[in-house]
Amino acid sequence: MPDRNRYYTGPATDHFDGTRFLNPAGEPETDRSFGDILRWRRTAPATKWPKTIAVTPVVPERRVEGLRVTMVGHATLLIQVGGLNILTDPVWSDRASPVQFAGPKRVTAPGIRIEDLPPIDAILLSHNHYDHLDIPTLKALHARHAPLIVTPLGNDSTILRHIPKARVSAGDWGDAFDIAPGARAHIVPALHWSSRGMGDRRMALWGGFMLRVGERLIYFASDTGYGTGNIFRRLHEEFGPPDLALLPIGAYDPRWFMAAQHTDPEEAIQIMRDLGARAAVAMHWGTFKLTDEPREDPALRLRAGLVERGIDPAAFVPLLPGEWAAFDPLLAL
Template sequence: MPKRNPYHAGPVTDHFDGLRFRNVENEPETDRSLGDVLRWRRAAPNTPWPRALEVSPVVPETRVAGLRVTMVGHATVLIQVAGLNILTDPVWSPRASPLAFAGPKRVTAPGVTLDALPPIDAILLSHNHYDHLDIATLRALHARHDPLIVTPLGNDVIVKRHIPAARTIARDWGEHAEVAPGAQAHVVPALHWSSRGVRDRRMALWGGFMLRVAGRQVYFAGDTGYGTGAIFRAIYARFGAPDLALLPIGAYDPRWFMAAQHTDPDDAIQIMADLDARAAIGIHWGTFKLTDEPRDDPALRLAAGLAARGIDPARFVALQPAESFTLD
């Protein structure tokens, strides 16, 4: 067993024991055993995804005065707000994997090519899983834009091992970083876990972000389960209602294995309600096949869940790559 954390050396807290981080107290356990994984794979249904779906990439405006988000794919979203350009969990690689020849392969090409991106001011990096922290993409973005990378504790070390000149700021839950004058990225809890290999589980912190810019608030959940809902009610109590929430709606089946770590569409609708978010965007679906549900199931279930609650479907949209959402 490892006796030293390779990413973070800091004081013991209510969610760090000196070696590993853990989720908020009284929330479901996210650790899974090898036996659990084998049980899942033995019973996995045959739900093939398309090999590829056509995407016509768009060219975003250089700057946007208001608030607009453009879906690149999976958890990668371009947020344009008050003249700032911010990316979430950027992945342009063909696979979400440490290997170039194996692992989940893209079904949808990025909705914006790397060359068509506007100047990127900052990146919000939620955790270190390969479908969220992609070194090849971060290298390309660093070379083109030299963006500030804001991330929970420990992930900065991973980035700088590969990109020594990268500008990184690591923060704990409850802390924030200035991404530009008058613009703050607050790191908030998520119910998830982390690892880049077999021996570093939960040694770097995971989280979401509340981005506050020019009187606007955008919540990016990263990867999270719903749990008791307490973390979302606490976010609302601290920040009030966000103008826009970027909420994961995919990678949720089977529920016995995934519920503690990944929300499904019904959970995401409840998060929107807990936050009293003005609008929401469904992310983390339809690009990489990570779990058992069919490719279009998250969008269909989201639409059904909104209808069952009598919520205007325009308030919570499952964006496809290259689609945008503008909030007046």
């Protein structure tokens, strides 16, 4: 008897076989076997991260007319653009886990206290892994702000099961949703996968976002591998060069296990180039120890890679929690 999809029911497409979602054709396979996991754990180096790193939280302005990004931690950023406040993959919990007594524990406190957030208009939620879809955080944000949540197919069922009155718009790659007058969020492909438990691998869709607010274009990649690079070159063709790209640089070692699903810093630089992005902010590093690389390596390799390619390091910055950057006037590479 075939597996039943507990998150989504819909017609088959070029990236949905009726039960499970797929990455675009021609891209590397992301599925890993139990044997692969055991091999990784047997050979993993004893890389130690600090137990905690001091963070000084900031209190953002209530509204910003230009473009400002504040790092909360991991893939959680506050985007303030054109008077709107938008969060990406919000996680304020101490652990990226279904339980709070085990699993990856954050070493950096959130760069903004949840009670210090400005009014949140929308959330861009990329996929259902616990370091990106955190129900306790979403409950708190719904209670305080009742934001619109835009997410790929199937993730809405997880959210609505826990927060029945949440405002959720779920769509496929290529779908777009208005989040305010003159502001539109486009769901775009990413090279990744999904799972919340046993037997549900790839039953909810994953993706990134192109956010257009007025004349500004912001790309939030969330989790993605680089693969052939085709998806990023196609995004450039469809949308043009983003003013700002939010790109992942961490959780990449060992490469034989992680390359298909997580970019390393050098690949993130290539994504910036493929997109023609005018500026970039590095994310998905330094908060949760998910893989084997030392904590500081992503930022060090990013800077070295930019210098090697003749790119000003100020054009692609690895913000720490509580740090923010303004992009008005926007940087030009």
